Amino acid sequence: MSGQDLKTLKFINAQFLGRKRPTIEAISDEQMDQDSSMVCMTSLSTETTEDREEVLLECLELFESLGLENPTLLKEFHKSYLDYSFNNALPRQMKALDASQPWILYWIACSLRLMNREWLGEDIQRRICKKLFKASLENGPFCGGFGQDPHLVCTYAAINALALCDNVDGCWDQINRQGIYKWLLALKSDNGGFRTGLVVGECDTRTTYCALSVAAMLDILTPELCQGVEQFLLRCQTYEGGFGACPQEDEAHGGYTFCAVAGLAILESVEKCNISMLSEWCSARQTAEEKGLSGRSNKLVDGCYSYWVGAVNTILETQGYSSCIDKPALQEYILKCCQSTERPGLRDKPGKSPDYYHTTYVLMGLSLTEHSFNTTKSASAISTREESDKFQLGAVNPVFGLPIEDLRKFLSHT
Numbered sequence: 001m002s003g004q005d006l007k008t009l010k011f012i013n014a015q016f017l018g019r020k021r022p023t024i025e026a027i028s029d030e031q032m033d034q035d036s037s038m039v040c041m042t043s044l045s046t047e048t049t050e051d052r053e054e055v056l057l058e059c060l061e062l063f064e065s066l067g068l069e070n071p072t073l074l075k076e077f078h079k080s081y082l083d084y085s086f087n088n089a090l091p092r093q094m095k096a097l098d099a100s101q102p103w104i105l106y107w108i109a110c111s112l113r114l115m116n117r118e119w120l121g122e123d124i125q126r127r128i129c130k131k132l133f134k135a136s137l138e139n140g141p142f143c144g145g146f147g148q149d150p151h152l153v154c155t156y157a158a159i160n161a162l163a164l165c166d167n168v169d170g171c172w173d174q175i176n177r178q179g180i181y182k183w184l185l186a187l188k189s190d191n192g193g194f195r196t197g198l199v200v201g202e203c204d205t206r207t208t209y210c211a212l213s214v215a216a217m218l219d220i221l222t223p224e225l226c227q228g229v230e231q232f233l234l235r236c237q238t239y240e241g242g243f244g245a246c247p248q249e250d251e252a253h254g255g256y257t258f259c260a261v262a263g264l265a266i267l268e269s270v271e272k273c274n275i276s277m278l279s280e281w282c283s284a285r286q287t288a289e290e291k292g293l294s295g296r297s298n299k300l301v302d303g304c305y306s307y308w309v310g311a312v313n314t315i316l317e318t319q320g321y322s323s324c325i326d327k328p329a330l331q332e333y334i335l336k337c338c339q340s341t342e343r344p345g346l347r348d349k350p351g352k353s354p355d356y357y358h359t360t361y362v363l364m365g366l367s368l369t370e371h372s373f374n375t376t377k378s379a380s381a382i383s384t385r386e387e388s389d390k391f392q393l394g395a396v397n398p399v400f401g402l403p404i405e406d407l408r409k410f411l412s413h414t
């Protein structure tokens, strides 16, 4: 297949075929084994390998031009990107996130808080709470936006966003714990997982983690709610060692692996999965050349997996296992390839634009590489070994995706 043909196919795939794309094998270099009639393939070029080569070149250029030392995190610069959202209409292309409004609030609040606790002021906390309660039914469960249906994943983001608001105006006391508990019970599926909503909704490791996290945060994690959940999550570990979205169905993926392992951590059942295969899978996510993490086999590095996969690594560390990723190398990818002096905010990889989602998960991933953690089986009791002003970011709890300090305050209030 010629380079031009590959470009045309790439265009068609990107424009018309969405994410369910077939593999396009472009060039195969076949060699005949001298002693047998076996044909073995020595190289295979696909759309993904071509994309990777492009990214790799860009990373290598950045590594060379930025020298040996890592740049510092440009905190004030990234703050300007986050603050912009409080005083300006968001860009048009963000209307796709209309049903994810609690997420935007959680991402922005969490990023500001990690860089400097003072940067999330009381006036902003007040505005965040007001907006969240407007997008709720009876103060919980929460919806993606005003007038929408309650949604489990949005309820997770809303509770995390509220946890960042220091109980301003007594907002923590307004959360309808009993209503959320009954709703969570109604979302439970026969297979042990949770659906996103009452009428329709998917059921996977992501939604199940959200249910466990919300319940643990609100102190409503009863045996009835947990019935069959551990088995559901364990069934999602694949032959590769990572976890997929649904039992015995999907490819192992960084996002779903985080959800399953963090869910198991809330249940204090991490050691029931195959730890050695999980560690090997995490370790295989890091590429020697780009130094960042990918989300699945044969895919490209992406800054957000610094958290999704990085947090799995940290959870394993808190359970007493040794690290399976090279943290200084990951810091280099983050600070040289996910940050640019040209535009504030953090990005997936060179060539991509910054966005709120990547800003948060890249920052949380960076934080996990800076801090070290004490061993504990209890997800909510995870603590850091040392406090120091040498760290650029506050410490994050790898299970709940919140600064440890905010989580501690919220849980002790509950």
Ligand SMILES: CC(C)=CCC/C(C)=C/CC/C(C)=C/COP(=O)(O)OP(=O)(O)O
Pocket (backbone or CB within 6 Å): 153, 206, 209, 210, 253, 254, 255, 256, 258, 259, 294, 295, 296, 299, 300, 302, 304, 308
């Ligand atoms: C708490 C919560 C809701 C967690 C969600 C975790 C989750 C499923 C994250 C995955 C996000 C992501 C980058 C998907 C991209 O898949 P892709 O196929 O476009 O990218 P790839 O090529 O890197 O696999």
Ligand SMILES: [Zn+2]
Pocket (backbone or CB within 6 Å): 302, 303, 304, 305, 348, 358
């Ligand atoms: Zn990403």
